[in-house]
Amino acid sequence: MNKPQPPLYFDNHATTPIDPRVVEAMLPFLKEHFGNAESSQHPYGWKAKAAVEKARVQVADLIGAEGKEILFTSGATESIHSAILGFLEEQSPGRHIITANTEHKATLEVCARAKKFGHEVTVLSADPQGRITAQQVKEAIKPNTAIVSLMHGNNEIGTIHPIAEIGAITSEQGITFHVDAAQTAGKIPIDVRAMKIDLLSISAHKLYGPKGVGALFIRRTSPGVQLAPYIVGGGQERGLRGGTHNVPGIVGLGLACAIAKEGMAEESPRLQAWRDRLIHQIQSSLPDVLLNGDPKNRLCNNVNLTIKGVAPDDLLLGLSDIAYSSGSACTSGTVSHVLQAIHKDPKLLSDPLVVTVRFGLGRFNTADEVETLGRRLIEAVQNARAVSKG
Numbered sequence: 001m002n003k004p005q006p007p008l009y010f011d012n013h014a015t016t017p018i019d020p021r022v023v024e025a026m027l028p029f030l031k032e033h034f035g036n037a038e039s040s041q042h043p044y045g046w047k048a049k050a051a052v053e054k055a056r057v058q059v060a061d062l063i064g065a066e067g068k069e070i071l072f073t074s075g076a077t078e079s080i081h082s083a084i085l086g087f088l089e090e091q092s093p094g095r096h097i098i099t100a101n102t103e104h105k106a107t108l109e110v111c112a113r114a115k116k117f118g119h120e121v122t123v124l125s126a127d128p129q130g131r132i133t134a135q136q137v138k139e140a141i142k143p144n145t146a147i148v149s150l151m152h153g154n155n156e157i158g159t160i161h162p163i164a165e166i167g168a169i170t171s172e173q174g175i176t177f178h179v180d181a182a183q184t185a186g187k188i189p190i191d192v193r194a195m196k197i198d199l200l201s202i203s204a205h206k207l208y209g210p211k212g213v214g215a216l217f218i219r220r221t222s223p224g225v226q227l228a229p230y231i232v233g234g235g236q237e238r239g240l241r242g243g244t245h246n247v248p249g250i251v252g253l254g255l256a257c258a259i260a261k262e263g264m265a266e267e268s269p270r271l272q273a274w275r276d277r278l279i280h281q282i283q284s285s286l287p288d289v290l291l292n293g294d295p296k297n298r299l300c301n302n303v304n305l306t307i308k309g310v311a312p313d314d315l316l317l318g319l320s321d322i323a324y325s326s327g328s329a330c331t332s333g334t335v336s337h338v339l340q341a342i343h344k345d346p347k348l349l350s351d352p353l354v355v356t357v358r359f360g361l362g363r364f365n366t367a368d369e370v371e372t373l374g375r376r377l378i379e380a381v382q383n384a385r386a387v388s389k390g
């Protein structure tokens with residue numbers, strides 16, 4: 001009997017499979033090199049410390065920073081907390097934050113918390129393609145604006161924000177600029193100096209590294225950004241983040257960054273070509289399929305479609321051999337805040353015969369798999385539409 005095949009994986013915005021080279025590099029630090037990076041009196045500690053410092057430089061190299069500007073965290077959520085709340089703790093009360101309504105919940109919830117601490121928040125509205133302009137940021141600036149926090153690429157609809165243009169404005173006005181690069185680090189070249197970024201959040205599991213580890217870039221060129229520690233304790237990470245280092249995870253993050261840096265120029269255009277072919281394949285075969293997000297300024301691996309005339313459950317059944325993400329309307333009762341932000345017609349999202357699907361292509365997909373995905377989606381939509389017509 002044939003073994004059942006695992007579903008084809010197209011949910012690379014949620015998480016990426018770990019690169020086998022990263023696993024190999026981590027293994028010795030789970031086995032023989034198990035030392036604590038803060039143990040300064042024996043070789044176990046020295047080995048761990050050297051590995052952590054090597055990874056710090058590898059992360060920095062990916063974004064045009066220096067090793068001493070990298071803080072290791074547990075992932076992008078923690079980096080965002082440290083960046084925004086750690087920064088505001090060093091400020092006087094009543095400061096102003098600018099963010100946007102399509103941000104990841106990690107940012108939106110942190111801003112809501114900052115509000116509780118007496119700060120003011122402006123949430124900019126993205127346009128129907130999920131875009132925020134530099135002009136919008138400029139117009140929202142007030143005398144008490146202290147920090148702008150925006151994502152580089154959107155995890156749902158793939159829209160890429162004009163980070164360098166916004167950075168030019170914030171740096172000119174002396175406002176700190178935090179960028180959530182969870183979806184773009186390793187996919188789009190990032191140069192924190194050229195883009196005038198002060199704080200930048202990264203997550204390893206979005207770039208073929210392990211889960212539970214990430215980094216925060218904190219600009220240290222003079223005058224450096226001052227942050228209060230978000231997690232206090234043993235004084236690790238220059239006192240900014242207490243807790244024993246996750247040495248295997250940090251080693252994995254470092255190598256994941258080095259691999260991404262080396263391969264990006266080949267990998268991103270390849271995924272982008274597959275992305276465009278997939279969108280064309282689907283839209284030329286099916287009517288009533290809308291592409292969400294910016295068609296041009298878009299993550300190289302993102303396909304997000306709203307499909308009319310299909311019940312989400314029927315599609316799910318028809319596509320059980322594909323791992324993807326569905327931001328469907330009524331069934332789960334959870335229409336994503338990003339779709340709500342860009343779809344000005346609320347009826348579209350509450351229609352029980354409308355479904356939104358997100359496919360995230362990744363390093364380990366093949367051209368054949370992407371072609372299969374397109375074919376399977378077209379069949380599944382045609383069948384589901386036939387069912388719903390009765």
Ligand SMILES: Cc1ncc(COP(=O)(O)O)c(C=O)c1O
Pocket residue numbers: 013014074075076077078104106151153154155180182183202203204205214
């Ligand atoms: C844009 C964005 N920001 C932040 C996060 C949070 O990342 P982590 O899982 O590393 O906490 C994610 C992950 O879903 C994301 O896509």
